[in-house]
Amino acid sequence: MRYSKLFGKTLxxxxxxxxxxxxxxxxxxxxxxxxxxxxxTYLPLGLRVLRNIEQIVRxxxxxxxxxxxxxxxxxxxxxxxLSKGWENIDVLFKVKSRTDKEYAVGQSEEEVVTPLVKSRIxxxxxxxxxxxxxxxxxxxxxxxxxxxxRGIEFLMKDxxxxxxxxxxxxxxYQKVKEAYLKIFAKLGLTxxxxxxxxxxxxxxxxxxxxxxxxxxEDDILYCDDCNFCVNVEIAKVxxxxxxxxxxxxxxxxxxASEAGNVFDLGQKYSKDFDVTFTDKEGKKQYPVMGCYGxxxxxxxxxxVEKHNDEKGIIWPESVTPFKVHLIGLDLQDEEIRKKxxxxxxxxxxxxxxxxxxxxRPDTRAGEKFADADLIGIPHRVIVSKKTGDKIEYKKRSESxxxxxxxxxxxxxx
Amino acid sequence: MRYSKLFGKTLxxxxxxxxxxxxxxxxxxxxxxxxxxxxxTYLPLGLRVLRNIEQIVRxxxxxxxxxxxxxxxxxxxxxxxLSKGWENIDVLFKVKSRTDKEYAVGQSEEEVVTPLVKSRIxxxxxxxxxxxxxxxxxxxxxxxxxxxxRGIEFLMKDxxxxxxxxxxxxxxYQKVKEAYLKIFAKLGLTxxxxxxxxxxxxxxxxxxxxxxxxxxEDDILYCDDCNFCVNVEIAKVxxxxxxxxxxxxxxxxxxASEAGNVFDLGQKYSKDFDVTFTDKEGKKQYPVMGCYGxxxxxxxxxxVEKHNDEKGIIWPESVTPFKVHLIGLDLQDEEIRKKxxxxxxxxxxxxxxxxxxxxRPDTRAGEKFADADLIGIPHRVIVSKKTGDKIEYKKRSESxxxxxxxxxxxxxx
Numbered sequence: 139m140r141y142s143k144l145f146g147k148t149l150x151x152x153x154x155x156x157x158x159x160x161x162x163x164x165x166x167x168x169x170x171x172x173x174x175x176x177x178x179t180y181l182p183l184g185l186r187v188l189r190n191i192e193q194i195v196r197x198x199x200x201x202x203x204x205x206x207x208x209x210x211x212x213x214x215x216x217x218x219x220l221s222k223g224w225e226n227i228d229v230l231f232k233v234k235s236r237t238d239k240e241y242a243v244g245q246s247e248e249e250v251v252t253p254l255v256k257s258r259i260x261x262x263x264x265x266x267x268x269x270x271x272x273x274x275x276x277x278x279x280x281x282x283x284x285x286x287x288r289g290i291e292f293l294m295k296d297x298x299x300x301x302x303x304x305x306x307x308x309x310x311y312q313k314v315k316e317a318y319l320k321i322f323a324k325l326g327l328t329x330x331x332x333x334x335x336x337x338x339x340x341x342x343x344x345x346x347x348x349x350x351x352x353x354x355e356d357d358i359l360y361c362d363d364c365n366f367c368v369n370v371e372i373a374k375v376x377x378x379x380x381x382x383x384x385x386x387x388x389x390x391x392x393x394a395s396e397a398g399n400v401f402d403l404g405q406k407y408s409k410d411f412d413v414t415f416t417d418k419e420g421k422k423q424y425p426v427m428g429c430y431g432x433x434x435x436x437x438x439x440x441x442v443e444k445h446n447d448e449k450g451i452i453w454p455e456s457v458t459p460f461k462v463h464l465i466g467l468d469l470q471d472e473e474i475r476k477k478x479x480x481x482x483x484x485x486x487x488x489x490x491x492x493x494x495x496x497x498r499p500d501t502r503a504g505e506k507f508a509d510a511d512l513i514g515i516p517h518r519v520i521v522s523k524k525t526g527d528k529i530e531y532k533k534r535s536e537s538x539x540x541x542x543x544x545x546x547x548x549x550x551x
Numbered sequence: 552m553r554y555s556k557l558f559g560k561t562l563x564x565x566x567x568x569x570x571x572x573x574x575x576x577x578x579x580x581x582x583x584x585x586x587x588x589x590x591x592t593y594l595p596l597g598l599r600v601l602r603n604i605e606q607i608v609r610x611x612x613x614x615x616x617x618x619x620x621x622x623x624x625x626x627x628x629x630x631x632x633l634s635k636g637w638e639n640i641d642v643l644f645k646v647k648s649r650t651d652k653e654y655a656v657g658q659s660e661e662e663v664v665t666p667l668v669k670s671r672i673x674x675x676x677x678x679x680x681x682x683x684x685x686x687x688x689x690x691x692x693x694x695x696x697x698x699x700x701r702g703i704e705f706l707m708k709d710x711x712x713x714x715x716x717x718x719x720x721x722x723x724y725q726k727v728k729e730a731y732l733k734i735f736a737k738l739g740l741t742x743x744x745x746x747x748x749x750x751x752x753x754x755x756x757x758x759x760x761x762x763x764x765x766x767x768e769d770d771i772l773y774c775d776d777c778n779f780c781v782n783v784e785i786a787k788v789x790x791x792x793x794x795x796x797x798x799x800x801x802x803x804x805x806x807a808s809e810a811g812n813v814f815d816l817g818q819k820y821s822k823d824f825d826v827t828f829t830d831k832e833g834k835k836q837y838p839v840m841g842c843y844g845x846x847x848x849x850x851x852x853x854x855v856e857k858h859n860d861e862k863g864i865i866w867p868e869s870v871t872p873f874k875v876h877l878i879g880l881d882l883q884d885e886e887i888r889k890k891x892x893x894x895x896x897x898x899x900x901x902x903x904x905x906x907x908x909x910x911r912p913d914t915r916a917g918e919k920f921a922d923a924d925l926i927g928i929p930h931r932v933i934v935s936k937k938t939g940d941k942i943e944y945k946k947r948s949e950s951x952x953x954x955x956x957x958x959x960x961x962x963x964x
Contacts, residue, residue: 145618145671145682171667173623179667180621188621205558208593208601210586211624211687212704233644233656235691243646243656254584254592258558269558274624274687278648291625 141496146181148509158353160439161285163451167512176282176290186459191434192272194456195295198321202313204268204297209250211274215240217249221410229277243276251298252411261416262302265425266310270297284353286439287395293434300425302417307426311400314430318347318398326441326454329397330360330367347398351443354395363387395440398432451514452534460494463515465506467522469499478521489548554909559594561922571766573852574698576864580925589695589703599872604847605685607869608708611734615726617681617710622663624687628653630662634823642690656689664711665824674829675715678838679723683710697766699852700808706847713838715830720839724813727843731760731811739854739867742810743773743780760811764856767808776800808853816840864927865947873907876928878919880935882912891934902961
């Protein structure tokens with residue numbers, strides 16, 4: 139991609155209303171543009187990151203053996219009335235048609251996925267069954283001020299599983315937990331798994347995958363010596379007290395952002411939508427259901443909150459929009475221009491590496507470097523009069539640069 | 552993909568309310584499930600087709616040099632009030648928040664894309680500018696009875712272009728028209744380009760890309776001898792009259808479905824949102840804007856309407872969910888089972904061909920063949936006791952089959 143042709147270039151100033159790091163950096167670097175509080179347009183750079191995160195999550199779900207579907211955003215009100223979500227969920231957006239038909243705007247999809255599996259579960263051999271989707275969701279939030287961390291409109295992966303017994307659900311939950319930890323590690327995030335309250339419809343405990351960050355909207359207590367972690371909402375311990383699990387560490391308190399969650403839904407929706415199966419003894423049973431979310435757009439925001447410095451974003455390799463930021467200097471010089479174009483072509487077509495090529499002829503070096511730091515692509519390559527037959531290579535996360543050959547660059551990447 | 556693990560298998564009967572071919576076949580074959588009129592869930596097979604169509608359209612747009620973005624579905628009402636769409640567009644869904652904020656649900660995105668480009672167009676050098684997205688749209692349709700041809704919720708590619716002059720727009724329109732014809736040809740569709748009325752806000756003529764099909768909702772008049780084609784809504788000629796362009800053929804009338812369209816929006820939205828640029832003479836001007844749609848989910852329905860027989864769907868190679876449908880028979884026999892698994896592995900990992908493998912051990916041959924015909928994958932391969940060291944190969948679109956080796960199959964694919 140040539141920077142001169144990129145739609146959504148860096149801005150001189152961040153938007154005035156950008157109070158969080160992710161909103162400020164993602165807007166200024168040209169990844170997103172806020173349309174209104176909690177609702178964003180993804181510009182070409184941002185869309186590439188979003189798709190990369192999506193793909194990592196998708197691969198994790200496919201490894202679990204879950205099937206990808208795409209469910210509607212617009213739902214018949216009848217389904218939400220059946221589950222009592224219509225009256226009880228205050229963040230549910232409602233729409234009325236010209237002919238007074240009422241619809242819910244999907245904020246979660248239990249009300250669609252449960253009737254969807256109904257005809258596809260007959261007996262215990264059809265279980266466990268797991269389907270997921272990656273799709274936009276809507277919540278009528280009163281406050282949406284954390285950039286893309288807390289959207290009214292947000293992209294989410296939601297997985298639903300159905301089981302013949304609580305024991306089978308518990309086994310599956312462990313598998314999903316491991317898959318989640320692997321996914322978050324790939325995304326460059328360290329998560330703490332907390333217990334939390336189960337939400338509107340269940341007294342069961344849910345699990346949250348929390349990333350420590352000041353931009354978060356939850357408070358957690360955690361132990362540095364073991365995995366103990368709890369949301370303060372339901373904690374029976376306090377900051378500074380010794381860890382109830384390992385008895386060694388003193389509990390610390392931190393702000394955190396929920397990157398994923400897991401709910402044990404029990405038989406609520408199975409019963410609401412009368413989904414049954416015949417068990418091994420020939421008896422009708424309601425399957426036990428689980429729901430597992432990962433906030434894809436939120437994760438993009440969390441990654442920026444965790445991976446940045448005073449100059450801009452520092453993308454992990456796994457989600458970066460481009461692998462290499464190629465900067466051409468002295469482009470008035472025909473020979474240098476040719477060298478740049480050659481390097482761009484070789485990286486793109488021979489090394490098959492996605493490259494953003496800053497080909498602006500009249501922009502000064504300092505501005506190009508500042509833009510590269512802001513955009514945050516992990517590998518920077520400079521071609522200029524000074525670099526001669528070599529190129530100058532620098533990692534975004536390190537300060538030193540070095541002169542290397544294109545062959546050495548290939549090895550590095 | 553093993554059929555035994557596929558979520559969304561074929562149904563014995565099509566849904567009772569399926570009155571169109573696409574609704575009937577896509578539902579019965581396990582591609583989609585209707586949630587309510589005009590709103591569908593895409594099952595794994597359907598999602599694969601949708602993504603294939605998306606990708607063909609995306610490549611066409613990228614070849615045009617357009618930039619892919621992703622704009623919100625939820626829009627501030629203020630933007631729609633500015634364009635007068637809030638009062639004048641009867642298919643616009645409106646949502647109110649808990650705090651009485653009003654939102655529009657995107658039925659088209661001029662109201663978002665125009666302010667988005669505003670800060671990015673300063674002078675004539677920034678033009679032409681073209682951005683597109685592939686995203687879900689919503690229209691409060693009174694009748695949604697044509698399967699996925701006419702959705703309340705539907706997936707669309709919408710491209711918007713901005714130009715310094717009407718002449719530049721006209722040139723660009725020709726380029727888009729050629730790109731569209733290439734895209735539709737790749738999708739296995741023959742389109743007629745008609746003139747039609749320009750919709751709510753313009754007296755300019757729009758162009759529609761129509762596919763002749765009884766399931767369509769428009770009537771067109773066309774000439775078999777040349778490209779002449781017109782929507783009867785604005786036609787000044789009648790069926791049977793001689794063609795006004797080539798004077799040779801007699802005009803025919805047909806039902807047709809609109810797979811794509813092009814609108815010359817003039818300066819309406821540029822003026823509404825006060826988007827200006829400085830021209831070569833240093834004067835402020837409003838850019839001329841164009842809007843170009845392709846209905847991705849509708850195209851999926853149209854393809855089914857055009858490519859089917861009494862047994863089921865016959866997918867074009869370009870969009871088929873899998874390239875090969877491998878059917879294992881006599882799977883109680885361990886040796887045959889091994890041969891099947893080998894063929895599956897070789898196709899998948901050595902030939903890198905996407906395969907649907909009917910591995911059901913207890914299903915009779917006739918049912919497997921009927922399911923394969925219904926699902927419509929272009930290449931069918933059978934491994935059974937009868938096929939010995941070879942495999943039986945049959946094209947979905949042809950009646951004869953033949954025994955060939957795996958090596959010959961590789962050549963064929």
